[in-house]
Amino acid sequence: MVDITHKQNTLRTAVAQAIVEVSSPDTIMAILEKKVPKGDVYEMSRAAGLLGVKKTADLLPDCHPLPIEYTDIQYEINGLQIRILITVKTNYKTGVEVEAMHGASIVALNMYDMLKPIDKGVEIRNIKLLKKTGGKSDIDHSQTG
Template sequence: MRDITSKQITLRTARAVASIFCSTETISLIKNNELPKGNLFDVARAAGFLGAKLTPQLLPHCHPVNIDSMDISFSFSKTGIEILGEAKSIGRTGIEMEILTAVSIAALEIYDMLKPVDTQLEIGNIKLLQKTGGKSDRKKYFSTSPSCAVLVCSDSTAAGKREDKSGLLIKSILQQANAKVVAYEIVGDDKELIQKQVLKWVAEDIHFIFTTGGTGLGPRDNTVSAVSEILERDADGITEAMRNFGQMRTPMAMMSRAVAGSIAHSLIVTLPGSTDGARESMEAIIPGIFHARKMMKGGGH
């Protein structure tokens, strides 16, 4: 099964539809409650719920999800019966397969109950109408690609004694999220150098500035204090999300002193210097963080 441990836990929704094509005589029998097997829609709805819950047992690559809400409704059309399913889940993966299974099983149950009275039954038009949550929502956070800069804060890397890995990883993650990385620099663990570079990028109106390194408790971990001194507004929720996401993966995440906030119309986020810490922190805040630019420009929520 695909590894989904890096995904954020978000609200996921899905809507799906299926159709049963039957004769007008059959529809009359349903409306008059004259079917030999009794009530049609209550049984079909229950079958759909059971089908949704069993989806991971039927589809080998489908991850189990919590079904937090599900409804299946039925309506008559000129050609038969339409089944509409809607579901919600808070988790790391979508719920579209569960709702597609639900309407499919509900259709099969209706088929089974109608087959004694209609030999021309047909199931069709099974399709997903809508899904939200996860990657499908990324476009709503920005209309154009945001500009980003990455600042590596490390004495050893600046001196050429160590190869940068976390900064390059952050660049790659941003590019995969369709952001433009317009600047990348390496400086030593010096407050003045860090502040000078960050303020230079703010003056250039770079939308998002990510630093890596200097967020721990070491004697030369100066990034947090350097950035904190020049922030105009704090954005503690960003770092809370990063630490919470990391804490679910390693107890070391609680050691991070990372800060985030804005200067003018630029958002600055300090990230750990380890590749795992940087990756997990980025996974925690991308793509939602890109919405900050609109807010800083006065666009509201």
């Protein structure tokens, strides 16, 4: 684990995405009309993602535990793809990129789990960091995502 004892707290933000691709427009409609038998896919997956962000350091050995001060989860539909956008913020000595990516993956996996009974062709595509600020260098991949 990287030694961060000498570092200062600064505001860190990270935005990550995950793409869930379904195999039929009916699946998209079922989500939007809240007719998926397991429940409200967006809300349940948001709850899972909020908890997942906070558990990142429990699952990844080298991740520093850190105070999650903000998490936001949004959904965008593009054809058969649902794009999950997750923003995480902290004031700490190290960034929240992996936390944001972990949250995005948990939201995507929960959508997969809830959609499995009605769509056998769901896949998760392209979990990536879109943007980060704070720390030594900022990154912005959001125009190329």
